[in-house]
Amino acid sequence: MILKKVYGYIPQLPSSDCSLLPHNHYWISSKRIVTPNGTISGAVEIKEGRIISVVAEENWHVNSSFTTVVNYGESVVMPGFIDVHAHLDDPGRSEWEGFPSGTKAAAAGGVTTLVDMPLNSAPSTVSEETLKLKVQAAEGRVYVDVGFWGGLVPENAENASSLERLLNAGVLGLKSFMVPSGINDFPMTTASHIKEALPTLARYKRPLLVHAEVLLDLDGKVELEDGVENARSYSTYLKTRPASMEEAAINQLITLSKDTRAGGSAEGAHLHIVHLSDARTSLNLIKEAKQRGDSITVETCPHYLAFAAEDIPDGDTRFKCAPPIRDAANKEKLWDALLDGDIDMLSSDHSPSVPEMKLLDEGDFLKAWGGISSLQFVLPATWTHGRKYGITFEQLASWWSENPAKLAGLTTKGAIAVGNQADIVVWEPDMEFDLDNDYPVHIKHPSISAYMGSRLSGKVLATFVRGNLVYKEGNHASQACALPILHR
Numbered sequence: 001m002i003l004k005k006v007y008g009y010i011p012q013l014p015s016s017d018c019s020l021l022p023h024n025h026y027w028i029s030s031k032r033i034v035t036p037n038g039t040i041s042g043a044v045e046i047k048e049g050r051i052i053s054v055v056a057e058e059n060w061h062v063n064s065s066f067t068t069v070v071n072y073g074e075s076v077v078m079p080g081f082i083d084v085h086a087h088l089d090d091p092g093r094s095e096w097e098g099f100p101s102g103t104k105a106a107a108a109g110g111v112t113t114l115v116d117m118p119l120n121s122a123p124s125t126v127s128e129e130t131l132k133l134k135v136q137a138a139e140g141r142v143y144v145d146v147g148f149w150g151g152l153v154p155e156n157a158e159n160a161s162s163l164e165r166l167l168n169a170g171v172l173g174l175k176s177f178m179v180p181s182g183i184n185d186f187p188m189t190t191a192s193h194i195k196e197a198l199p200t201l202a203r204y205k206r207p208l209l210v211h212a213e214v215l216l217d218l219d220g221k222v223e224l225e226d227g228v229e230n231a232r233s234y235s236t237y238l239k240t241r242p243a244s245m246e247e248a249a250i251n252q253l254i255t256l257s258k259d260t261r262a263g264g265s266a267e268g269a270h271l272h273i274v275h276l277s278d279a280r281t282s283l284n285l286i287k288e289a290k291q292r293g294d295s296i297t298v299e300t301c302p303h304y305l306a307f308a309a310e311d312i313p314d315g316d317t318r319f320k321c322a323p324p325i326r327d328a329a330n331k332e333k334l335w336d337a338l339l340d341g342d343i344d345m346l347s348s349d350h351s352p353s354v355p356e357m358k359l360l361d362e363g364d365f366l367k368a369w370g371g372i373s374s375l376q377f378v379l380p381a382t383w384t385h386g387r388k389y390g391i392t393f394e395q396l397a398s399w400w401s402e403n404p405a406k407l408a409g410l411t412t413k414g415a416i417a418v419g420n421q422a423d424i425v426v427w428e429p430d431m432e433f434d435l436d437n438d439y440p441v442h443i444k445h446p447s448i449s450a451y452m453g454s455r456l457s458g459k460v461l462a463t464f465v466r467g468n469l470v471y472k473e474g475n476h477a478s479q480a481c482a483l484p485i486l487h488r
């Protein structure tokens with residue numbers, strides 16, 4: 001994994017509008033604080049947005065009559081989740097999501113930082129100029145910190161100076177698609193575009209995230225004679241995007257990732273495969289590349305760990321995404337790989353649209369928008385499904401905070417540790433809730449989320465961003481005081 005320095009803006013001091021706890025200096029105490037050295041009973045001291053001490057109970061001596069202490073009892077205090085893969089669609093398609101609604105949903109779900117994808121907004125973030133539009137749209141409108149990936153598209157892949165301007169302007173890294181993205185101003189890249197861009201990324205020490213599917217000749221393999229009725233079946237959609245599409249893309253990528261090894265022509269660059277669904281051959285290819293010393297990581301998403309293709313009802317296009325959700329045996333293998341450390345991290349791939357584009361009435365899996373809406377639910381979804389496999393709080397913190405922070409180069413985030421920004425989630429693992437119409441959902445279009453209607457455990461009680469209590473039991477701070485993060 002690569003490490004480098006990222007500088008955000010100077011933290012603002014909390015005001016009563018920015019924080020539901022208007023104190024500059026306070027302690028959070030709990031019997032379960034998840035730190036890089038294990039889970040402790042003790043307290044975290046926060047001053048001006050930073051963590052300034054982490055103390056075990058037996059060593060903690062404060063005179064509480066002079067000190068603000070927020071005691072969370074046995075609730076879990078963890079580093080805030082860092083979601084390196086979210087589409088907030090702002091500017092230009094804020095009717096799909098938007099910075100205010102998306103970051104409120106993040107805060108309500110314990111996500112304290114997210115890195116916004118360069119596509120689904122309009123225009124796509126593929127140049128210095130379009131990044132400026134993103135930052136302008138985010139300023140004063142985000143409730144959690146937001147960094148930005150830039151898009152690698154053929155136009156800038158073939159033009160090193162335009163790519164350098166985009167990197168100099170502060171994107172945390174780049175993202176590209178090896179299949180059509182579904183967005184007109186975000187064309188796909190081939191392996192040769194990626195090869196061309198890697199030496200530039202190496203010089204800037206920033207990662208390339210890749211949507212790893214390629215088009216294959218599937219003629220004769222997909223039978224759609226039944227027409228409309230058939231398109232309502234998830235298995236029809238699954239046949240159009242078989243695991244071999246992921247496998248073929250990853251085969252191409254691991255040829256390129258050789259260059260990232262020590263002494264290689266792209267040493268310092270890093271390849272990151274987003275939203276892996278195929279837990280069979282694709283996963284082995286990635287594992288072997290890692291063993292050979294390539295700088296390569298991989299993420300999967302809660303929907304691949306929570307759902308199985310066999311269970312998706314006919315016509316329920318809330319579950320349509322790419323790559324698709326595969327069979328239950330594949331899901332078990334994804335869990336094995338996550339638990340074994342072969343999958344490095346998790347992300348939401350929150351990719352909403354307006355409800356009309358989900359075609360919920362027709363239920364046509366081939367025509368509906370592909371994308372799962374999940375941003376607010378990633379913590380309880382991971383926990384609810386993971387606790388059956390005995391996952392620990394430390395594992396959750398490594399998949400959702402520590403490893404994502406490393407990928408995005410966020411050196412002062414991702415752990416409850418002295419010197420870090422005070423980005424913290426407090427949650428209750430045994431508290432269950434129904435995602436029904438009475439539940440306060442903050443994503444713009446709750447009706448299109450695949451999680452609505454389910455019962456989950458793991459309720460977020462409070463979320464702190466840079467020491468500001470931005471969310472507490474259903475309420476948000478009145479002002480959006482979190483910050484755009486730029487690589488400086």
Ligand SMILES: NC(=O)N[C@H]1NC(=O)NC1=O
Nearest residue numbers: 181182321322351370371
């Ligand atoms: N454009 C876009 O968000 N595509 C995303 N949706 C999805 O399901 N997979 C993707 O890559």
Ligand SMILES: [Zn+2]
Nearest residue numbers: 211274275322
């Ligand atoms: Zn994708």
Ligand SMILES: [Zn+2]
Nearest residue numbers: 085117349351
């Ligand atoms: Zn995506």
